[in-house]
């Protein structure tokens with residue numbers, strides 16, 4: 264099977280040129296100024312469009328139980344929505360619950376994805392119970408392609424690990440080549456603030472944000488980086504939301520430490536003001552960390568432009584309003600999370616490239632190349648080059664769409680961006696050479712996505 268993508272502008276993290284891309288089976292075979300003479304089974308005309316490496320979203324929660332509910336998208340609906348939005352690989356999270364082995368958690372999440380995903384998927388492993396056996400299991404998982412581990416500094420009694428356990432896990436990655444990803448918020452301080460708020464009768468959604476101060480994120484970010492520095496290993500901070508936390512990452516990087524961080528579109532485009540929306544609508548935006556002050560967003564953009572932030576992921580974790588209403592009388596019972604897997608590329612292109620905050624190359628780097636490099640997928644994923652997987656997005660930089668839950672494909676009954684107009688939209692999507700999205704329609708098949716065995720750090 265040969266597919267030829269013709270007349271587009273090929274864009275990678277470093278290049279931009281008019282050219283044709285020939286795909287043979289699952290791989291990119293040839294790139295040239297004109298490959299018009301080559302016979303192909305299918306020709307995709309990309310005139311006036313960008314030809315981008317498929318988006319890589321390294322932070323999604325499909326089919327995930329949380330606080331008495333389950334995230335609304337499973338591996339079929341979630342990956343279909345991702346593909347519509349120009350994302351061709353995700354790294355989701357398997358969860359080890361207390362008393363379970365890591366292997367059991369991995370098998371459980373592999374079963375959730377098998378036969379359902381339309382794009383490729385990998386897993387990070389959330390560790391909630393660290394002991395001698397778990398540490399050995401980390402090594403085995405790294406060999407099996409689960410090369411990153413997520414730890415929590417919040418949610419005591421559920422996910423949270425103490426500093427000693429975190430330090431042990433960090434040390435272990437120094438030997439096995441894994442990477443620790445950190446949810447950095449000071450959970451104990453937050454728990455006290457939550458109890459005090461509820462005791463004072465403050466139950467509305469906005470108190471979710473008011474009990475999770477930016478300084479609690481900054482303190483934990485600083486501590487996580489310090490623990491990694493003492494263990495002499497890299498660290499990756501997930502869903503960084505606060506400018507105060509970014510300052511900690513920047514300070515560490517200025518000292519030459521391998522500290523990395525991602526932010527998410529919600530922290531770039533939404534803000535604390537959304538929690539003030541009437542009629543419990545603030546619950547739509549309940550996620551952790553919470554949305555921050557609009558005035559601080561410019562600092563996050565600067566972090567993205569100057570490489571103090573390396574990735575934009577989504578933390579896609581949607582709950583329908585029925586589930587959100589579990590917290591109608593108590594904000595602490597609102598399931599944490601919001602939809603975003605489908606809207607990432609258009610939002611970041613529109614707000615980033617079109618607004619002049621980041622370059623087109625940097626857009627590709629933040630949404631594809633850099634996540635591929637940090638999480639062991641490069642050069643198989645994250646670029647357009649001979650030999651790379653043919654994960655390709657034909658992206659129309661001039662098409663304007665209005666974001667709405669009615670037209671998006673995520674299985675959730677609201678959009679945090681309802682009514683927002685964005686210019687820059689995904690047209691055609693190929694995953695390992697197979698057409699997944701074409702002409703606004705799904706052409707992919709559930710189960711055609713494969714598990715991504717990721718490489719360890721070398």
Ligand SMILES: [Zn+2]
Pocket residue numbers: 322324578580
């Ligand atoms: Zn998350």
